[in-house]
Amino acid sequence: MDVSNILNNLNDAQRDAVTGALDNMLVLAGAGSGKTRVLVHRIAWLIQAEGLSPHQILAVTFTNKAAREMRGRIEELLGFTNRSMWVGTFHGLAHRLLKMHWREAKLNENFQILDADDQLRLVKRIAKQLDLDESHWPARQIVGFINAQKDEGRRAAHIDPGQGDMYQRTMVRVYTAYEEACERSGMVDFAELLLRAHELWLYHPELLQLYRQRFGHILVDEFQDTNTIQYAWLRVLAGDAVSITAVGDDDQSIYGWRGAKIENIQQFSRDFSDPKIVRLEQNYRSTSNILNAANAVIANNAGRLGKELWTEGMEGEKIDFYAGFNEQDEARFVVDQILRAVDDGMARSDIAILYRSNAQSRVMEEALIRSNVPYRIYGGQRFYDRLEIKNALAYMRLLVNRHDDAAIERVINTPVRGIGSKTIDTMREYARDHGCSLWHAGSAMVVNKLLPNRANSALEAFYDLIERLDGDTKELELAELADHVITVSGLIEHHRKEKGEKGQARIENLEELVSACKVYEPSNDEEERSVLADFLDNAALDAGEAQADEFEDSVQLMTLHSAKGLEFDTVFMVGVEEGLFPHKMSVSEPGRLEEERRLCYVGITRAMRKLYITMAESRRMHGSETYNTPSRFIKEIPTEYLTEIRMQAKVSRPVSFSRPSSPSAGFDDYDIPDTGISLGQRVYHSIFGEGVVINFEGQGKSARVQVNFDSEGSKWLVLAYAKLQAI
């Protein structure tokens, strides 16, 4: 068999990984080292050279995007599509298993997926029922607790309520009630998908056996991001029977706060017999300056598996470092550079602005808008997460499963139809007392006339609506059904009445939903499934992109987290200051600081040709001014790879003035002789190289002045200053 197409254009290490025997293998793949390529080629190799059938391959990723890309590239390489190959996310595959074996998993056939938002609402409701004060027991925290337990494979019953403090006991109480509520309404949250899939192996050895026989090899992408339950699921599935190729980079583990266990990558060598270890260290992405800087930063982390990226590429330009005197100035600098680059013919889409937290995007956006630079923000609310879409989906969910409490809660009075909180409360109470779903409770209340007349007829009307929708749409195509639902439910009319452009946008989104239904292709599952149910599951598991693809060439804005896996010609890493990056919430614990450093490493290695690092010496955050020093990560980059961009002084004539008593605090009205500038309310200094840089703003002017202390320490000698535009 000719396998040259699989092995061409691979370097030695890559080829080593691709052609490794059908045994356990751990591929430590540095940033930009061709990780996906290796994964894809290995699958092709297993099929063409090792003679595995696609049916015997299981490939697991974390994101739908990665799964799609992998499948696409395999097809490209092999020249054929094969649906029998399992390629998907952990959650997607778990869902698939549970759908196929719902009986064994003790689920009902039409179980629905509870997304993060529904989960929060449900927990809020339960906490309220248990009389927990919301300020004391924030729902977010409870959700965090529950998910963390599930990620560790622990059910409420596994946690001894006798043990532990008040906190733990309360959490377990809610956890228990939450489990019951999910059970009752046939809902499964994200973590539950994984946990149930794991339990499926534990409680049904015959099924486990079946899959062990089926799969010849398992491949796992982004292994450093697996959490306990995902790891356990893989480990049990593989046993001694199935071999695994795990690909990952411990230096890019940035989801520890979501339960990812970086140790899994070390644990692999212990749990899976005698794995072959391959390191991919040649980088094909960045210039050597960028790469060396990244290496230098990450070298400060302890306990790494050890890996040093190198490149045959050019040294390239140095990294530009710019310290703006505030976030406006920082943004102005970034936009100036972008304008210049675009003038020189660069595509805007080759430029990315990366920041630590979403709140930083705003200043950047404003600056981009001022200069008419098109941009696109990643992250934020995704299509299927939008309110109006979720409402429409809730109606559709009710058609599949009347006992979907989360869906009922969402739309029973949206649009308003006179079912107030009192009525809903009564329903909830009834449901709780009788251990039934809200749907059940409501219909029992209608039948037994347990409600005041007005509420009763309102509720009756709602039931009629749902039943009528169901009847009307039985024979319809998915898109027609969606269209029917959003019209007849009154959602469209509801948003039409909304004032402002918001309502219009929502209607457009609803229409977009109908279009999405039109082009939806159901996954060819083995068993017969309703297209509607399939569509709904897909919407929950793959929330879609935040924005529809715009054709206009735009600068890319995103958090460092969402930049993982991407690359750009030019990258601006902004807000690189102590307190923000590393974030102040992460500096106290060494482990979390290291994760921040890995995030920095991820950021640096996104850049192919040119990297800018910027900061703001003062920044308005949560309403008050903060004064920042450059991030420790910047200091970890050897100066030989850095250039500091400084404002050019327009005047270079030494002048001196009295040193204020407290240099870091604001001080008032110092005139700088012969410059016409007086110091304003805010002053900040930071130390770079030779002198001290002070930023002045006040009286409509701002300036940046480089000063040295005089020998007595009571005077500052101004060496140079530059006027900036009025702010």
Added chain:
DNA sequence: ACTGTAGTGATTTTT
């Protein structure tokens, strides 16, 4: 059921 306001709290978020 809508509207105004007072209070709060504020990283990151693949599924």
Added chain:
DNA sequence: TCACTACAGT
């Protein structure tokens, strides 16, 4: 600062 929430008043 700002955006979201809860609740009180109409």
